[in-house]
Amino acid sequence: MKALKLDGQGKVRIVEAPEPTPGPGQVAIRTRMSALCGSEMGRFRGAGMGKGNSGHEGMGIVSRAGEGVTRVRVGDRVGVSAIAGCGRPECERCRAGQSTWCPDRKFYGSMHAEQFLAAEMGCLPLPEDVADDVGALITGDGLGVPYHTSLKLAGDDIRTIAVFGLGPIGLGSVLLQAWLGRRIIAVDLSAERLALAGNLGAALTVDAGAQDPVEAIKAATDGQGADACLEAAGVPQTARQCFKAVRTAGLVAFNGEQKSVELSPSEDFIRRDVRAVGSWFFQVGEYPEMLRLYRDGLPVKSLVTHVFPFERAQEAFDSFAAGATGKVLLRYEAR
Ligand SMILES: [Zn+2]
Numbered sequence: 001m002k003a004l005k006l007d008g009q010g011k012v013r014i015v016e017a018p019e020p021t022p023g024p025g026q027v028a029i030r031t032r033m034s035a036l037c038g039s040e041m042g043r044f045r046g047a048g049m050g051k052g053n054s055g056h057e058g059m060g061i062v063s064r065a066g067e068g069v070t071r072v073r074v075g076d077r078v079g080v081s082a083i084a085g086c087g088r089p090e091c092e093r094c095r096a097g098q099s100t101w102c103p104d105r106k107f108y109g110s111m112h113a114e115q116f117l118a119a120e121m122g123c124l125p126l127p128e129d130v131a132d133d134v135g136a137l138i139t140g141d142g143l144g145v146p147y148h149t150s151l152k153l154a155g156d157d158i159r160t161i162a163v164f165g166l167g168p169i170g171l172g173s174v175l176l177q178a179w180l181g182r183r184i185i186a187v188d189l190s191a192e193r194l195a196l197a198g199n200l201g202a203a204l205t206v207d208a209g210a211q212d213p214v215e216a217i218k219a220a221t222d223g224q225g226a227d228a229c230l231e232a233a234g235v236p237q238t239a240r241q242c243f244k245a246v247r248t249a250g251l252v253a254f255n256g257e258q259k260s261v262e263l264s265p266s267e268d269f270i271r272r273d274v275r276a277v278g279s280w281f282f283q284v285g286e287y288p289e290m291l292r293l294y295r296d297g298l299p300v301k302s303l304v305t306h307v308f309p310f311e312r313a314q315e316a317f318d319s320f321a322a323g324a325t326g327k328v329l330l331r332y333e334a335r
């Protein structure tokens, strides 16, 4: 079969790779679509990957099932959560569908390939009314991260949300939160992504290269600051801006991965009663709710700006890395 290889320094190649063999509790998926994620860009631009690839949002048809697999069957069309819990009946987290909190969770990658391996526990069946592209989004980071984050942003006192960083994750939150009735202030440096955020429902867009986002957010909120700020850029400067732009007793939520940032307990937290939370990936138990949102009319598909055939993966990665796209998908030939 053909699989993507990340050579590093912005180069990808399609190479021959052995077909995956599912072990106990695992299945092989014949891929129909895989999505690109911002978290792949570090390795794409940098050192690349020796083995496998960074794809972790995929959907397709179950082609082989390993020993003891009972939840899905060969021929089922499924989306796949890259993080799967252990699935043992005695695991409290897995029983509750809290896959990312399972102490024995496993990560499945290499989904930019004609076939990939998945855990039975990570397979989320796609009903017929869900198209392939939507399926890849509602069973992966595309809607999964914005949905999981929305649970942290719940509450009637959160009416205005400032979203810092409009990659696919930030854009997903713009779409979902605007649809839920929040007033969204979207902040980025890319004119294309600011325009996308406007189309997805942001009430106000702020070009951080042209104006100070903290001042712009204060000006738009009677000097108070936003009720919540979402850090989806993953850089220290925007993290600090989130704390400056949030109102007293407001909430800062972290989506963007980064190692460290300097904050002041007194100025940023204590004396303003500010809370900060992290939000990672999504949990398989949240899938029914994500499916319901789609069926209730959440226009999930509007997050997708580009679909490339797998053979044109280099072009897909180049477009995505240029920072002017929404979600970018790879399409595999149906066989
Ligand atoms: Zn991701």
Ligand SMILES: [Zn+2]
Pocket: 085, 086, 087, 088, 091, 092, 093, 094, 102, 103, 104, 105
């Ligand atoms: Zn478990």
